[in-house]
Amino acid sequence: MAKGIFIHRSDSVYDDSPAERYQFPSQYLGRVSACIGDWIIYYEPSKVRFSKGYFATAKVEQVVPDPTVPGMYLALIEPGSYLDFVNPVPFNGPLGVVERGVLNEDGKNSGRAQSAVRPLAIADFNRIIDLGIAEDHDFLPRVGDTVSETDALREEREPFVHEIERDRVAYLGSRLVRDRLFRRRVVTAYDARCAITGLKIINGGGRAEVEAAHIRPVEKGGPDVVSNGLALSGTVHWMFDRGLISLGDDLEILVSRQANDADSIRALVNRKGFAVPPSLPGDRPHPSFLGWHRDNCFKQ
Numbered sequence: 001m002a003k004g005i006f007i008h009r010s011d012s013v014y015d016d017s018p019a020e021r022y023q024f025p026s027q028y029l030g031r032v033s034a035c036i037g038d039w040i041i042y043y044e045p046s047k048v049r050f051s052k053g054y055f056a057t058a059k060v061e062q063v064v065p066d067p068t069v070p071g072m073y074l075a076l077i078e079p080g081s082y083l084d085f086v087n088p089v090p091f092n093g094p095l096g097v098v099e100r101g102v103l104n105e106d107g108k109n110s111g112r113a114q115s116a117v118r119p120l121a122i123a124d125f126n127r128i129i130d131l132g133i134a135e136d137h138d139f140l141p142r143v144g145d146t147v148s149e150t151d152a153l154r155e156e157r158e159p160f161v162h163e164i165e166r167d168r169v170a171y172l173g174s175r176l177v178r179d180r181l182f183r184r185r186v187v188t189a190y191d192a193r194c195a196i197t198g199l200k201i202i203n204g205g206g207r208a209e210v211e212a213a214h215i216r217p218v219e220k221g222g223p224d225v226v227s228n229g230l231a232l233s234g235t236v237h238w239m240f241d242r243g244l245i246s247l248g249d250d251l252e253i254l255v256s257r258q259a260n261d262a263d264s265i266r267a268l269v270n271r272k273g274f275a276v277p278p279s280l281p282g283d284r285p286h287p288s289f290l291g292w293h294r295d296n297c298f299k300q
Contacts, residue, residue: 001038003120004031005099006075008042010052010282015069018042018056019082019223022075023066028117032075035060039081039169041120041128046091054089054098054128056225057172058082082223083172085132086184098131099124129168133181179212182224186212189278190231196245196253197233198270213237215289220296226278227286236268246298249287251275256299 006022014023024032042056059081066072089098091113097103101121102113112118171177192208193200201209210231216222230247232240239245244265246254251274255265270276277284 001036002034003038003122003125004035004040005043005115005118005120006032006040007045007116009044009048011048015066018058018077019225019228020077022077023069024073024075024117026071026073029063029073031115031117031119032060032073033063034119035075036063037061039125039172041125041132043091052088053091054085054132056082056084057129057132079221080218080223081172082225083133083178083181084185084225086181086188087132087134089128089131093131098127100127126168129172133171175218178224182214182229183212185226186229186231189226189229189280189283190276191279193231193276194233194236195230195275195277196236196240196270197268198276199233201233209233211237213240215285216292217241220292222289222292226283228289230275230285239265240293241297243297243299246294247275247285247290248294249290251277251285254294254298258299
């Protein structure tokens, strides 16, 4: 097993869905296969407009031939492993190049930085993860969002590399941590505004009223990706989870005919009748997740 970097562009011509699969040509088969059972980090090149840099991590479950395109392969992502970074990490930031394995002996970028799939050293993996999921505990705090010392990541000076790696992986797999990071990412994407009511309510202590709702629940195979999330107020979140409201692919707000007080529910909906979208198009609720919610949760 080995860790790796998978380059993914938001305007990619490949049939990628980062939380589910990564399509690649046969020339990268060896490198991708080496990552089976291990974690990879997704990177969007700086040449892409509004590049997210290193933006997510996931675990490769298996590699299979693409049944639809001869000569192409799919790296299938382990369900529930994908995680968006709360802090996109630039290739070259304040601390310099974070993926130091691409540098040559003179400290300059080598040709390795151009490879769509490349191996990733444990130290570089840890460095990127630490920057990508570093939590700002003053960010719109909620009751119960404190982190104990045992949950905190170890510093780079820790002498045993294998212990460092184990701690990072255990951290990535923690449901408590993932929920907290997912909430921060979703609340930020929606600017702390409820997608249904349009209200942005922050209390005197800086606590946002909205919660982060998974459109397709984690226990039903939904990933921790912003496009599978909505910022919703507590009451609206409750109704969404119970199928009293849903969204069309165009974000039209749908109210169940089975609701006992549909008029009161509609009174909560913002005047336009469409969910308030996040500022970045890539964070918009994905039709596949919305379709799953309408088919499996929404009470028509």
